[in-house]
Amino acid sequence: MTLYLDRDRLVATMEEQATYGATEDGGLHRLALTEADREIRDWFVDQLRAADLSVRIDEFGNIFGRREGSDPDAPPVLLGSHLDSQPNGGIYDGALGVVAALEFVRTLNDEDIETTHPVEVVNWTNEEGSRFQPAMQGSGVWAGVHDITAERAKTDDDGSMLCEALDSIGYHGTAPAAPNTEYDAYLELHVEQGPKLAEASADVGVVTGIVGFTWGRVTFYGEADHSGPTPMHRRSDAFVAAADLITAIRRIPGTLGDQTVGTVGYVHAEPNSINVIPGEVTVTWGFRDPDDRIVEQAYQQVLTEAEHAAQREGVDYETEERMRASAVSFPDRPVDAVRQAAETLDTRSLELVSGAGHDATHLTSVCDTGMVFAVSEGGKSHSPSEFTSSDDCYEASNVLANAALRLRLKRQSEPGLQFS
Template sequence: MNLTLDRERFVSTMKAQAEIGGTDGGGLHRLTLSDDDKEIRDWFAEQMDAEGLDTRVDTFGNMFGRRAGTDPDAKPVMIGSHLDSQPYGGIYDGALGVIAALEFVRTLNDEGIETTHPIEVVNWTNEEGSRFQPAMQGSGVWAGVLDIEAEYAKTDADGAVFEDELERIGYKGDEPCEPPEAYEAYFELHVEQGPYLEENEKEVGVVTGVVGFTWGAITFYGDADHSGPTPMHYRKDALVAAADVITQIRRIPSTLGERTVGTTGYVDVKPNSINIIPDEVTFTWGFRDPEEEIIEEARSRVLQEAEWAAEREGIEWEFEDRMRVSPVHFADRTVDAVQTAADDLGYDSMRIFSGAGHDASYMDRICDTAMVFAVSENGKSHNEDEYTSWDDCYTAAQTIANAALTIAQGDGREDGE
């Protein structure tokens, strides 16, 4: 028998969360540790309290709510995502996974269904990495990948310190930011943020893993000079070197793999005047792919291009690695639980590899993990045009709830258990 969520309540709750930090363009501007982030956290804590969950907040602001299981020795099944948003992003990114987790617990309570394993709902701190870098910060610290003191010291563009802002909004909790025990499984629902489900006319995505990625920055140091009298052969133009490499960042992926992507999303030019030859340019690279070797090759290639560009212009350069996450391939039993749920519910699904990073990437280090994707119309995300129909939201929520229930009931156990 399949679990059936209350569609009207689910949609209503999604609309309610979207009002906190909502924009005039129908999107969401709810940056990490902002006043709106405090408001949505307070709201979410009230929702968890209303369902009788045992709530806690750790020292990095990650929020958890636990529903007890019948076996005191059984490991918890965690389900959730994040409530922070991109600047002027969409209302579904992250929030859909948290609200689906909340509705899952509500439905269990409504139906009086007990689970062998405890159910734990989670809201991770700063998944987006838009105000403070890096992304997936809360889950990264919790999983032991990122150092908490180093992350506390991070600052935003205005110089605000992460730890100070966490304390300001009242969400530096008392619980250690680490797993308090072993976990059975982790499930996360997210919008696809890409076009593949829609292009293939599928209703839901069974995610088999998450791409790895490398982020970094390159800085070229040229000589500032007057743009009029300075002959071309005298120039040491940092922007020309940067432009050469940025062009290659666009071209490198096509030589490596079908799923390889590369992006320059940030450029800082100094002195940034129409009448002065640029003497310092910093720009970023970002490469993603499902395979570790291809990511490493992309990074190596862009640094080689930078060295050649610097030689051509006769200038100095340096680089900084900013983030590195390995590709993740989810465990068969959790992926199979999602596939079985989609099949049993009669949904037309496809297996898909995530092209974006998610908290599930770090959670896979802790326990067996799986994700569900909802259809993204036109593949749009990280802007106000992000759209997933309520039907597609509900389909994905139904799928992840039934997959999580399967594991929480003790089905789909690990070999040897």
């Protein structure tokens, strides 16, 4: 049995979701637990109900839609991703996975296909981690990786608590933020956010695992002073120390491995005036690699480099690791299901490890987990220039749907269910 989704409806739904939090340059500004996030959540719940799914919202705002199977005791297969975005991000990141999962259950309804196992569609809270840290927060709480009390107390840069923001948009649900049953599998479709598929002329990615990473920040404490009368030898410039660390973070990956990457994505200076020597500067680090040992080496190197930078400039400093995620390898069963689905659909595929973190990272502790990647043209993501063609969205969504069918959604012994 091969399932083909409704291409026009899939594309129209992608276009519709992109209107919530749309920016003038064609991007998306839909930060977690903001008004734009409330609007897309309302839209998503309406879509779930229109597809005759029962809706469940948990205490961390994760939203589930459930389509029952013929065996009420069978463990569900879960599909989805996230609807929040980066600041001024793209319209495909996360959203394609949610829309594809929604279109899958719509097509099951259209074709009057009764699955043995229930199917659930999910939108995870705050995957991006741009407003509240850490990233993949909702799935981490649900999977038991993070403590819900501690995560609900997190604050954004304006001092707003996550629990208050969740209440303000009306998505503090009543269901426990934890699996309410055993789950059979989780599948997530996502845009690659990198260039490998396009460079290999592949149509979809069969994801075999996800890199590990460390996120953190270093704050340097110097002495704010007048930029004119203060002699150079009398300065304790926090920004000079920060600049030294920034260049070190750029160099560290080259000392470790050909798959290691390092990024400084955030800098904040106080008092941030052209006429004042910076007295306090915070910079972030981010390192990723498929090998957790290399991630740890990068972390240790950044601590050493921060100390040296502070000593050279005569300033104090403190460090804080904000998030650490171990690399994961997906089990054979879901990877095989994705691989075989691509073969059945005669879709050119490439096996690869994800260089970005995804909610699937946390789901590996709950059930068999796999991912499908769609092509990112130019490898661009987290910006308005992020682009995945309608054809690529459709091909990857069909692979997701057919991989889900292979994951025991119907009993293999049932008449008429044959995979070739």
